[in-house]
Amino acid sequence: MNLHDYDDWLMPLVTALGAAAVGVVVYLVLRPITRRLSRHSPVANAVNRQLDKPLRWLLPLMAVQVALEGAADDLPHVDGVRQLVTVLLIAAFTAAAIAAVRGVADAVAVLHPQDVADNLEARRVLTQTRVLARIAIGVALFAGIAFILMTFPRARQFGASLLASAGLSALVIGLAAKSVFGNLLAGLQIALSQPIRIDDVLIVQGEWGRVEEITSTYVVMKIWDERRLVIPLQWFIDNPFQNWTRTTSQIIGSVFFWVDYTTDLEPLRKEATRLAQGSKDFDGRVCLLQVVDTSERAMKLRLIVSSPSAGQSWDLCCLLREGLIALMQREHPGALPRLRAEMQGPTDTHDHRGELEARLAGQRTGRSEAAVNNDTGMTSLTAPTGGVLPPAEPPR
Incomplete structure (x- = not known):
């Protein structure tokens, strides 16, 4: 095969490049128009911002795909070129679908702000939106990969089977990755029943913090001292926990x-x-x-x-x-709390004032404590630290 075999590609190539240029022009013309029209709607504005980058590739690829459909089937490698453009087009459509989902999620966040006094409804809607958006993005990626596989003749049967038996595939794979799919199902259950929401105050395993993020497999809780506690979603289904803002923040x-x-x-x-x-x-x-x-x-x-x-x-x-x-x-x-103690004296008629006066007199005259005790009938012991212990028993 020599270079002359590709002479027939000159016209289809020019046509494809022209179609791509038309697609770029259409994008450049529609971009300011859609921006101006979407200013009045938060949903349209958010979706338009997210779709901006995917449309840069989607519109030219669509134009090239249309141009290649008119090319002769006997051109060298025409099937390979068509398949390449088809794969790129499917990837662009998948990116656009993901961008649209993210745009809707952003719009819901704008319509339900959290920075208000009573944000219970906003946190409920935001939690559902984020979890469902991640699930929708996962479905879009799964479908995009399956459609790309179907463009290859040898993998077409596998791609069709992947779409037709998605439930059976999920069951088989789930046996090998039980914890992963368990967290995915737990995320769907949390999005619907909502035992926790974004910005909820929780007590989990003795830690106090706020729900900062809910992904498709785990929850990130911001502890009061700026630490982050990452908890699998399945844990919230299987274990009890405290939610201080379940119905109100009061x-x-x-x-x-x-x-x-x-x-x-x-x-x-x-x-x-x-x-x-x-x-x-x-x-x-x-x-x-x-x-x-x-x-x-x-x-x-x-x-x-x-x-x-x-x-x-x-x-x-x-x-x-x-x-x-x-x-x-x-x-x-x-x-302030006080410790009370009662000092009980002997039961006989012994004069305690006399004992005290005798002790004081003995200290003034320099008499020994033993002599004073002998006079008063008291017996005392000296503690190892040098202090005097109380009498072992009352005098008789």
Whole structure:
């Protein structure tokens, strides 16, 4: 085969290049028009932005594909060129479908902003959109790969079988990758039932944090100290966890104190109410101080106070705890827990004042403690550290 065999390609090549140029021109003409028209619709605007790059290739490839259909079938390697253009066209269509899905997801995020006081509905819709968008993108990729395989004669049967028996293939592959597909199904279940949503406040394995991202296989939770906890989706289906924002972000925080039995609770209640009402983190629903437990030494107080969100509740509880401690230290030092002990003397008529006076007199005259004890009838032992232990038993 020599170069003259390709002379017949000159006209089809020029036609294909001309068609590609027409496709580029159509893209350049339609781009500003679609941008101007989509400004009035958030959905159209988001989809248009995402489709911008795929359309740069899709329109010229469509024009080239149409031009090659008119080429003679006896041209050298014409089947290979057509197949190459078809593969590129399928890839461009797949990219456009993925871009459209992402554009719709972006539009939903714009229509349901999270930066509002009551964002429960926005978080619900956003969670469903993100999970379903990832599933749709996976389906589009699967279909694109299957259609590309069908363009090859030897793999056509495999591509057709891949599409026709997708359920059976998923079952067979699922046996080998149970955890992966289990997380995918868990993601679909979470998107529909929504036990968790984006920006929910969770307690998972003792860690407090917010749901930052929900992918098709795992959840990323941002811990309060900026760490990230990555949890498989299947874990949320199989294990219990706390969701502090399941129905509302409002929450009630608790502050505990141990105080003495002689403590007057009314000043503490007034101070707690004053501090709560002066804080921006208090929503005015609950501020209550009660005795919730007692022991042989003190009584336990619980102060409950309500806040609009978990973060504000933490700050408000810290404020009230510090304020009430400062009040007790400043004005009610007797409110702090105390250890009480009762000193019992002998049962006879022995004069303790006489004992004390004799000891003091002995110290002034320099008499030894043994001599004083002998006079008073007391027996004492000296501790190893040099201190004097109390008498082993009352004098008789």
